[in-house]
Amino acid sequence: MSAVEDSADGPVPVIQVLFALHPSFGAQELCGPLEVLSNAYHKIKDPTTKAFESTIAATSQGVTSSSGLTIKADIDYDDALEDLKDYDVLIIPGGPSIDTILKSDSQPLQLIKAYAELQQSDPSKERTLMSIGTGSLLLGHAGILQGLAATTHPDYYTKFEIICQEAARRGDLEQTDVMEENYVVNNARFDLGDKLEENPFILSKRPDGRRQSIARKGSNAWKESVKRRESNARRAKLKLGGLRVITSGGVTSGLDASLYLVAAMVSHESAEEVARVLQYSWNKGVTVEGIDV
Numbered sequence: 001m002s003a004v005e006d007s008a009d010g011p012v013p014v015i016q017v018l019f020a021l022h023p024s025f026g027a028q029e030l031c032g033p034l035e036v037l038s039n040a041y042h043k044i045k046d047p048t049t050k051a052f053e054s055t056i057a058a059t060s061q062g063v064t065s066s067s068g069l070t071i072k073a074d075i076d077y078d079d080a081l082e083d084l085k086d087y088d089v090l091i092i093p094g095g096p097s098i099d100t101i102l103k104s105d106s107q108p109l110q111l112i113k114a115y116a117e118l119q120q121s122d123p124s125k126e127r128t129l130m131s132i133g134t135g136s137l138l139l140g141h142a143g144i145l146q147g148l149a150a151t152t153h154p155d156y157y158t159k160f161e162i163i164c165q166e167a168a169r170r171g172d173l174e175q176t177d178v179m180e181e182n183y184v185v186n187n188a189r190f191d192l193g194d195k196l197e198e199n200p201f202i203l204s205k206r207p208d209g210r211r212q213s214i215a216r217k218g219s220n221a222w223k224e225s226v227k228r229r230e231s232n233a234r235r236a237k238l239k240l241g242g243l244r245v246i247t248s249g250g251v252t253s254g255l256d257a258s259l260y261l262v263a264a265m266v267s268h269e270s271a272e273e274v275a276r277v278l279q280y281s282w283n284k285g286v287t288v289e290g291i292d293v
Contacts, residue, residue: 015051016087017037017055019054020091021056022063022097022101022108024064024065024097025095028251030056030071033257033258037054039273042266044269051262051270057079059107066097077110084114085118092130092139093131094135098138101138109141109142121241126242129245129246130257131152132253132254135247137159139247142167144240145176148288149179149288150176151178151183152247153250154180154249164176182257182284182286184288185285185286186244244264256283262274
């Protein structure tokens with residue numbers, strides 16, 4: 001599986017995305033982000049420069065959503081674990097089956113843990129873990145969110161806090177800052193700019209204070225991030241090896257977070273074009289960690 005295709009202007013990255021589905025997943029929590037990513041191009045309005053390629057993993061060949069939509073999986077979880085290093089983004093949709101997964105400690109919990117461990121052992125590659133809705137409860141239970149900030153569907157804020165507190169007690173006691181936000185990004189990489197009202201990203205200043213990121217933005221930053229030694233060294237020192245962790249609220253928050261992902265990994269212009277095509281108003285979220293890479 002290659003992450004790079006050739007173009008007239010040189011290598012154009014094809015960003016590999018893995019969706020991890022579970023029984024009774026939220027259909028729109030899959031279809032929304034999938035639609036956003038499928039419409040993202042490196043060159044605006046040029047389908048030959050497709051930016052993302054998506055693969056669906058599930059425990060069975062066919063997995064049914066809470067609304068009755070059955071999706072055919074491309075691979076099972078064993079294959080997903082075996083090929084995990086090939087994926088640049090792992091997306092975890094939520095759904096009413098989350099409690100069952102938590103009680104049985106079943107997939108995709110093992111996949112989530114393995115992806116985070118992979119980044120820590122190999123920070124030479126930029127990777128992103130993103131959850132939609134109650135999918136963040138799985139990240140919290142897996143201990144991924146300790147020392148980070150995160151959000152979830154508003155109906156689950158209290159449950160989410162409890163899950164994160166329990167994970168902290170099982171781990172190193174680092175707490176999770178549960179934020180009532182549209183989406184929350186940790187370990188962001190892009191140029192925030194000085195005029196936040198003109199930027200699709202909101203910078204939320206942490207209590208300890210920090211400077212804004214002056215990183216190069218978009219696909220150039222993503223392409224270069226795996227080549228520069230200083231980028232790799234900085235990622236290695238960050239929590240989870242610099243794994244970009246994005247959690248979002250409900251269905252529309254998942255759309256917003258997906259547009260953020262397009263802007264951060266492809267370009268702001270591409271994200272705006274996707275929003276225009278979908279006739280969708282892109283709403284801002286919060287970034288809590290900006291780094292220079």
